[in-house]
Amino acid sequence: MNTRTALIGGALVVVAVVLFVVLGGGEDSSNNDTTTSGNAVENEAKGSGGNGKKPETTAKQQVPTIVVRNGEPVGGVQTLEFSAGEEIRFRVSSDEAEEIHVHGYDIAKEVPAGGSVDFDFPAELEGIYEAELEGLGVQIAELRINP
Amino acid sequence: MSWLPLAHALASRQDLPVPAWLFAWGASIVLIVSFFALSAGWRTPRFEQPHPRPFGAGLSRALLGLPAQILCGCIGVFLFGLAIYAGLQGTVAPDRNFALTFLFVTCWLGFAFFSAIFGDLFRPFNPWRAVGRAVGAGFGAIAGQRPAHVTYPEWLGRWPAAVGLLAFVWLEVVYGSGGAILDPQVAATAALVYSAYALAMMALFGVEEWCDRGEVFSVYFGMFGQLGIFGTRDGRLERRRPFSAATTWATVPGSAALVLASIATTSYDGASEGAFADAIEKVIGWVEGIGFGITASIRITDTIFLLITFAGVSLVYWLGVRGMRTVPGAPSLQKLRVGFAHTLIPIALAYLVAHYFSLFVFQEQAQFTYLLSDPLGTGTTDLFGTASAGVDYTVLTANAIWYVQVGALIVGHVLGLMLAHDRALVYWPNYRKATASQYWMLAVMVAFTCFGLYLLSVSNS
Secondary structure (H helix, E strand, O other): OHHHHHHHHHHHHHHHHHHHHHHHHHHHHHHHHHHHHOOOOOOOOOOOOOOOOHHHHHHOOOOOEEEEEOOEEOOOOEEEEEEOOOEEEEEEEEOOOEEEEEOOOOEEEEEOOOOEEEEEEEOOOOEEEEEEEOOOOEEEEEEEEEO | OOOOOHHHHHHOEEOOOOOHHHHHHHHHHHHHHHHHHHHHOOOOOOOOOOOOEEOOHHHHHHHHOHHHHHHHHHHHHHHHHHHHHHHHHOOOOHHHOHHHHHHHHHHOOHHHHHHHHHOOOHHHHOHHHHHHHHHHHHHHHHHOOOOOOOOOOHHHOOHHHHHHHHHHHHHHHHHHHOOOOOOHHHHHHHHHHHHHHHHHHHHHHOHHHHHHHOOHHHHHHHHHHOOOOEEEEOOEEEEOOOOHHHHHHHHOOOHHHHHHHHHHHHHHHHHOOOOOHHHHHHHHHHHHHHOOOHHHHHHHHHHHHHHHHHHHHHHHHHHHHHHHHOOOOOOOHHHHHHHOHHHHHHHHHHHHHHHHHHHHHHHHHHHHOHHHHOOOOOOOOOOOOOOOOOOOOOOOOHHHHHHHHHHHHHHHHHHHHHHHHHHHHHHOOOHHHHHHHHHHHHHHHHHHHHHHHHHHHOOOO
């Protein structure tokens, strides 16, 4: 009885940990996939995600754009991923005039009604930061800066 | 729809999820450490005796005497009053108002973290205790007798504190997530309501009685203080063996509920944006379908998930206790449930560190710069010349945060195993049976630690 319960306990532990490792690993990578591919953002040319200098020149024309309509981001809060040290580039276009505020980096820019505004700054801070419509207090994007 | 729990509202920055490779390493280390612990455990209890080493009478008198008590009490009352004043009169912007950062970060996290190292630090600064004692002394001086109190019912134990903890976290993460963020005025009003309640209970049961059992913050910080190395006994300050004080802590009814509530509330706060986010979203839709408004639906759903988390965490512990009962020579279920509750305190602390360490480091910069110089967030006050300073987010890299998070969970796991092994040696004089009983607690600890790792690794929203 004694050793049997012990064995069962040990087996449970092993199963639990193996499950956690397998599931956890799977969960994480699949989540990453969805954030990069399942995005309504018009991403820069596929496969050239941020390594090397060449894409930077082409990316100039195709930066991700967040479209704001009626004070809401079209397609929900957008996730933009960057690596530390890269340039963070994105564009916000809005039907109404607003101030766009990137938290943490504390960068704010005005977007005119019916126009757009470009952000371009180095990714110095790691972590997840919000971009929001300052006046309405509505989050439009989440900037993920990976190390 | 955007989610804005407290950490969000204050810091406007979140931790990146722990990457898969680190998760795997963490879980593997937990597994290896656990099996090592099973084979290499000691054979006589080591933490059951505190082995106190008292400090000199002079030092004790200086640090614990009446002048020091009055000074600390005044500091506590002043700062608490300042927080309430800032909350009521200051800006509604949560991140620019002294109140929220002071109450929810500096005090809520700071007292827990530092008490776990140094022993209970909240007691001398407890504003309600200070006011209660002052009123009691005033009453004594006028009436010429000590105030009469109702005897605190033994069975009630720490239950009021456990329920209060759930209520506090509800206010912090559930009420605050309902579309509108928890604003400083709501927090200050809640603090005033709680103060009235705490003082009334102190008048009813006596100041020290209520602080030992029912006052949420005394009991909560006191729980972590049991791990710390300094304590007091008969007015003398003493150094004791780390973690040893915890071994006698859980004998009061409701203690297990309190430590489980602590693990559950931290888990919930971590999971509500990550692991549970999709499920919560779905249930909100159903609740809305019943006919509730959006804010009400969010709050109802969050409350349900908070309670489910509490039930789940409690179930894991209960299963472990049930398992231990099957080992021959086991004491009663009741005794086991109470006897191993303290072994979860390090786990609760590890959860707290893993989830809030970075918030604490970043937000304390705000606390000691612009929130101190401009507590009301008026933009025109600058008491200490630091009102225009900001938070430097480069002081911690993402890697540093990950290692601290995973490291905290592993250390908490090891400490929990140590305390559980120690307690098993008391209940089962036979070493083999003691070890056999610990397969069960091991499973409980592995479950909690891996759940903690899992919560960290799931990408938030």
